[in-house]
Amino acid sequence: MRVKRELVLRQIGNDYIIVEPEQDQVDLSKVYTLNETAAWLWHQLQGRDFTPEIMVKLLREEYEVSAELASRDVARLVEVFIKQGLLESY
Amino acid sequence: MLTNKHIETTTEPIRLANEVFFAEIKRFLEEGKDVIFAVSGNSMAPFVKHGERVLLKSMDSVSFRTGRIVLAKTDKGVVLHRIVAVDDAVVCLTGDGNLGQYEWAERKDVWGVVLTNVERKLDMQAPHRVLRAWIWYRIRPLRRLMAKCTAN
Numbered sequence: 635m636r637v638k639r640e641l642v643l644r645q646i647g648n649d650y651i652i653v654e655p656e657q658d659q660v661d662l663s664k665v666y667t668l669n670e671t672a673a674w675l676w677h678q679l680q681g682r683d684f685t686p687e688i689m690v691k692l693l694r695e696e697y698e699v700s701a702e703l704a705s706r707d708v709a710r711l712v713e714v715f716i717k718q719g720l721l722e723s724y
Numbered sequence: 725m726l727t728n729k730h731i732e733t734t735t736e737p738i739r740l741a742n743e744v745f746f747a748e749i750k751r752f753l754e755e756g757k758d759v760i761f762a763v764s765g766n767s768m769a770p771f772v773k774h775g776e777r778v779l780l781k782s783m784d785s786v787s788f789r790t791g792r793i794v795l796a797k798t799d800k801g802v803v804l805h806r807i808v809a810v811d812d813a814v815v816c817l818t819g820d821g822n823l824g825q826y827e828w829a830e831r832k833d834v835w836g837v838v839l840t841n842v843e844r845k846l847d848m849q850a851p852h853r854v855l856r857a858w859i860w861y862r863i864r865p866l867r868r869l870m871a872k873c874t875a876n
Contacts, residue, residue: 647744660752662745663762663777 636683637715638722643668643676652676652720666718671697672711686712746802749795753782753836760842763804767819768793771857776843778804780836788815788831791854793838798827804838806857820857823868 641652650673652666668676671693678692689708693699715721745761752759758781766774772793780795787794788810795804798817805817805827815834817827838848846853860867 644748646748649744655752655757658756659758659760659779661760662749662752663760 635685635712635715635721636723637676637679638720639681641720643673645673650676666714666720675711742802746795746797749780750835753780756782758839759836767821768804768806769821771820771848771853771860772804772838772841776841778838778848779840779842780838782836783834787837788834791849791858793848794834795836795838796827796829797833797835798829800825800827803827806861808861818861820860823864823871 638654641654643650643652650668650670652668653660653662654664674696675689675693679689686705686708689712690701690704693704693708694701697704742764749759749761758779760777760779762775762777763772764774772778778793783794788807790807790810793804793806794815794817795802796815796817798805803817803819805819807815808818808826809816813831815829815831817829818825840846841848848854
């Protein structure tokens with residue numbers, strides 16, 4: 635899978651939001667917020683194909699987290715990505 | 725290194741501090757993009773109610789006109805209110821839903837103007853709608869009286 639190229643991750647204060655700017659318009663009533671970990675992962679996934687396994691691997695290289703917990707979080711995150719249409723292919 | 729940090733995502737309406745949220749809107753407007761956002765609070769009711777989305781574009785010279793709804797940094801904070809008076813240097817704003825409060829902003833601190841109420845698909849610059857808002861504004865003494873009666 636791959637994240638949509640046009641999505642923009644922005645840090646506002648302590649929060650991270652994903653917005654989908656269109657040609658000349660941006661809808662800020664429809665934004666997705668990520669915490670720091672998710673935002674970090676989002677950065678790593680830019681412009682590349684990935685699988686949930688790759689996401690877990692990336693997470694565990696950066697954070698001290700059990701494989702079980704990482705897999706669970708990744709599964710949830712992927713579910714949100716798909717549901718919200720943030721991926722261009724999966 | 726962080727430990728046991730869960731990934732969290734949410735698609736709840738964002739609850740960012742107003743200040744940073746407005747700064748973000750301003751940034752997009754400056755980039756030349758129109759911005760849609762959900763209004764919080766009822767100070768512009770009945771024309772824009774809490775939770776309704778509005779479409780905003782950046783200011784140009786013709787937008788400095790009474791009757792326009794603008795997003796501006798005023799002496800009382802950032803507000804989305806209607807222009808009731810304007811001169812070369814400053815604008816005076818008030819909320820349609822308010823009964824007496826005014827805000828002042830320098831022209832350079834007026835960031836954007838409302839084109840439409842996205843929720844109800846209303847052209848907020850249509851003359852008849854601006855006229856209705858003006859009447860609504862002029863009958864403030866009556867509205868104050870009614871507010872008093874309902875309060876008692």
